[in-house]
Amino acid sequence: MAAVRWTIEPLPRPPGAEVRGLDASCLGENDVQALKEAMADHGLLILRDQKLTPADLIALSQPFGALEPPTREQFTLPEEPDIFVISNVVENGRPIGSANDDMAWHTDQIYFDRPTAYTFLYGIETPTEGANTLFCETYELYDELDAETREGYANIDIEYSHNKLFAGRLTPEQMLRHPDVVHPLVRTHPVNGRKSLYFGRRKLSRPLGMPEDEGLRFLDRLNERATRPERVYKHQWRPRDLLMWDNRGLLHSATPYDQAKHRRIVHRTSVIGEKPY
Numbered sequence: 394m395a396a397v398r399w400t401i402e403p404l405p406r407p408p409g410a411e412v413r414g415l416d417a418s419c420l421g422e423n424d425v426q427a428l429k430e431a432m433a434d435h436g437l438l439i440l441r442d443q444k445l446t447p448a449d450l451i452a453l454s455q456p457f458g459a460l461e462p463p464t465r466e467q468f469t470l471p472e473e474p475d476i477f478v479i480s481n482v483v484e485n486g487r488p489i490g491s492a493n494d495d496m497a498w499h500t501d502q503i504y505f506d507r508p509t510a511y512t513f514l515y516g517i518e519t520p521t522e523g524a525n526t527l528f529c530e531t532y533e534l535y536d537e538l539d540a541e542t543r544e545g546y547a548n549i550d551i552e553y554s555h556n557k558l559f560a561g562r563l564t565p566e567q568m569l570r571h572p573d574v575v576h577p578l579v580r581t582h583p584v585n586g587r588k589s590l591y592f593g594r595r596k597l598s599r600p601l602g603m604p605e606d607e608g609l610r611f612l613d614r615l616n617e618r619a620t621r622p623e624r625v626y627k628h629q630w631r632p633r634d635l636l637m638w639d640n641r642g643l644l645h646s647a648t649p650y651d652q653a654k655h656r657r658i659v660h661r662t663s664v665i666g667e668k669p670y
């Protein structure tokens with residue numbers, strides 16, 4: 394197999410690394426494997442100055458696994474329906490994408506039986522102020538636990554509800570498609586075996602085996618620990634940035650921007666992962 398020629402420059406602290414010297418529109422098999430390993434180690438990869446058509450974004454995502462069709466079809470790209478459009482742009486009276494990006498800390502599509510493993514986000518038009526993406530990892534949270542707490546956490550499962558999260562924004566048909574799911578709090582990464590804490594926000598999550606209010610406070614405490622400012626990387630977007638990240642052990646959040654002043658168009662693809670264990 395040919396050697397990988399690009400380089401990985403880790404950010405000053407995890408998560409995240411910048412990939413240099415790689416054109417994402419022509420990935421070889423070796424590149425894909427190396428990028429999967431790099432995502433397992435660094436969580437987030439940043440590739441600047443990429444020139445990608447929608448077809449390129451689909452083609453580069455596909456070797457990482459089966460693509461997850463977006464659950465809200467009204468915001469997909471007509472010519473590539475596996476691309477979800479995040480945008481505040483309105484064309485011919487129709488919003489071309491979802492204007493409200495997710496501004497709470499989360500890991501993508503935790504409400505699926507097999508949640509998203511990899512997310513690809515490509516910036517086409519990006520505001521010069523705001524509209525950042527924040528990242529933090531949850532491997533450290535697990536590493537910091539004492540043995541007794543680890544043992545206790547190993548028995549905690551959490552139920553997640555897609556329909557609770559999108560209540561009021563789904564058609565009855567969309568609601569039927571996604572029954573609630575249960576995942577363990579302690580998750581093992583399938584590539585490198587690292588353990589992380591895997592949890593969602595309070596709006597859609599219900600830790601099992603404890604009273605509801607206690608469960609929600611438990612989630613709040615985990616969130617608070619995970620997202621302390623010193624643990625957070627803030628990505629300030631430039632046009633043609635491609636971010637790819639591994640949702641296992643990684644949380645992210647959007648930040649607001651002045652929608653009256655700036656246009657934003659970002660394309661997303663999602664690759665289906667394994668059932669968490």
Ligand SMILES: [Fe+2]
Nearest residue numbers: 495500501645
């Ligand atoms: Fe997300």
